[in-house]
Amino acid sequence: MIEQMTLRDLGVIAEATLPIGPGFTAITGETGAGKTMVVTGLGLLLGQRSDSGAVRAGAAQASVEGVWIVPPDGAVAERVREAGADVEPIDDTRAELIVGRIISSEGRSRAAVGGRAAPAAVLSELADDLVVVHGQSEQLRLRSSVAQRDALDRFGGADVAEALEAYRERFAAWERLDEQLTTLVADRDARAAEAEELRAAIAVIEAAAPRAGEDAELSQRAERLANAEALREAAALAHAALTAEDEAADATTLVGEARRALERAAGSDPELERLAEQVAEIGYRLVDVSASLAGYLADLDESGPHELAAVEERRAALAELVRAHGSLDEAIALLDTGSARLAELDDDGERVERLTREREEAASALDDAAAALTAARTAAATRLGKLVTAELHALAMPDAEVEVSVTPAAPSRSGRDDVAILLAPHPGSSPRPVSRSASGGELSRVMLAIEVVIAGVDAVPTFVFDEVDAGIGGAAAIEVGRRLARLAQTSQVIAVTHLAQVAAFANNHLSVVKASDGAVTASGVHQLTGAAREAEMARLLSGMPDSEAALTHARELLDLGTIAD
Structure with a gap:
């Protein structure tokens, strides 16, 4: 998990340190205060492409530093050592990893891992084992069949993973033989001329x-x-x-x-x-x-x-x-x-016969592997559909039904299956692909429901949600908050939100605050507790942090979040 993150001269943030830690961290703030820069900073630490436009106006460079807590002998620590750096042991089960990124105003970028300079690609490799980031772009990605298939494969666990690995090995063997045979037949005239x-x-x-x-x-x-x-x-x-x-x-x-x-x-x-x-x-x-x-x-x-x-x-x-x-x-x-x-x-004639025979044998083995993969995915799809449907009922979509279909598709390295998540949002409606039938708010809840379900079988150390609550409110927003809190029981959850109903369930509330001195607009980050948190919740509810009605409602929400804990 990420323990702490420090931002300097990133966007409108002059300097801010975010104490994050375990559980559910909610990040709120006024529009334009720089909440998005928090997600941008995380993205930079995860190896995403840098943009000189993210450097604060008048600054020579922007920097981001993150302190992660990782297993001392896990995959992340091993990759760090391969890069020539190391993690700092805390105890037998935990180690500290410091990751940094600097972007100059000219567009140059430097990365550091464990105190040693490293390519940004190393950060990307570490990200695969550290964080899953969900924003509006990820919601749009969920509309693609590839993303839906990847979600099913994650849920399928070892059964699907083993079947997929076996399929890919046999696909590679068939592809290699097919390429050799195709080349040999296509070049036969040239090879005959060469022989003569x-x-x-x-x-x-x-x-x-x-x-x-x-x-x-x-x-x-x-x-x-x-x-x-x-x-x-x-x-x-x-x-x-x-x-x-x-x-x-x-x-x-x-x-x-x-x-x-x-x-x-x-x-x-x-x-x-x-x-x-x-x-x-x-x-x-x-x-x-x-x-x-x-x-x-x-x-x-x-x-x-x-x-x-x-x-x-x-x-x-x-x-x-x-x-x-x-x-x-x-x-x-x-x-x-x-x-x-x-x-x-x-020997071309004999080679053609031999390769043809070997390709046929490889194709037969590939058919068996593809059938096994389809069977594993189909079994997982049935379970995933039922579990996601149950989650959606709890997310204020009581009549929604989700099906995950697995249908034949053109062969590829990922199998011969086309996976589609189908949603019937209302009674009597036919299940339709979520890519065409779901509104923005429904898509947010479908994505969250999928992550909650998958987390039960494939836990990810850290989830980052950038306005996952877009397009929803009221009771649905409360249930989103509940689900994020539930997800935080097994993973670290960081959510940028504009809804008090979601923030109420966080055990750590950070506020991005904007101040203006007439010349420079800068933002800082404050950890909120007590009255300060109540005021921020009131602002989120009504826009008026001092409103007694809003404060009363804020306290009710905070009590609800506490009960949920």
Whole structure:
């Protein structure tokens, strides 16, 4: 529940602190005093969209802060911790959560949860577990079939919730298979074209049979063949210098003579022996190089224009693969990946049959889940209609009858049911959809009756009603007050009202008071007790807080509210 809320520079409210607490809190005040700003402030704390127009004229920003009492280990506390903040323990069963929202006059908004900055979306998520807000817009929403179905599902409790969850799981499975099958059939021509193109590409690659790195090797080979004469001349000159016909000029012979000369004298000097070994090594290497040059010349002699042509032809074939696939490595890789993709594309016929069979099985399972959901809703609808009818009789609609119909509808994620709340307000009248048959006052009472009934099976921590009593008065208003007090036995109730008959049943009465100094109009909030509350009740009744008749009537109403408690 919300323990306290502080508003600063919001609308006409300069600064006000609202002590709320448990039970039924009634908020009253003169027209234009700013009662609506209380609901606006709550909306901001619940993540609703901010509006710079709500900032008080002349102020740089408006702020709202709320102190909530929540279970320390409940869903709200868990979500707060996920957002990087925490709640403040009070005892084993209660913890304090501070939530804030600031709106600048330029339209910027900042939110805080548990003392840490947080996106406004976090406030919206917390709101689902904290508050249900009902205003005239919610009454209008009740005219929609979706809102009526949601109300029935809430009343249906675990039976409907479990059936709905099972239905949604099976609907998602059917939808996924249907989408896959539809896409596969729709893209069949494109997939056939892709398979044909891929098959042709793989055939070209297989025919070329490229090796990794082959293009680089062929490039080097072509360069060598294109310069064969210059290479042959250089190699021949080098070979001749190492192995000349005239042994006196033969480098190998000369090095051999140098080695032998050094070896003969090496015994007298170790340094000379070391040099003789180096010269011997040079001789061995000269012999190896000479043999390599001979082999190189022989290879060049065997190579000719025909080999260069063959190399260039192979390079051209590989270049085609590179142009088609980006690189030779990618072309080689396509042989593996392309084959797998081709097998998948060629499997279209079998896949269509398999998916069709699986979709039919999923549709059958979905039919079973839809039937179970309809049955659960129908059973809940019968009970809801009877209970809401009883509540309406107590809300000064003694002849009203409510039916909740469940009829077939087009399939959706929420089932195959169209839910309609039907109202017969007078004897002999046929039940008609509440969206067309109920007046504003009747719609307010139908909405309140539904919430009172649903609260018995699906309690909400806090209800906020913004002029739920619009369009009613007299005995009906007294019964609305009774029902709000009854609802407050299991939930916190906050009601903005203009009727003394409703406010009389509150255990906490707050008044939004407007004062004017000639330049600035500002409002504050006062908690009313004793004579001050009687005066406000008299004002609500007659517009005259000092009227003895009105005060007498106010005391009677307050006594009635006390008896009801």
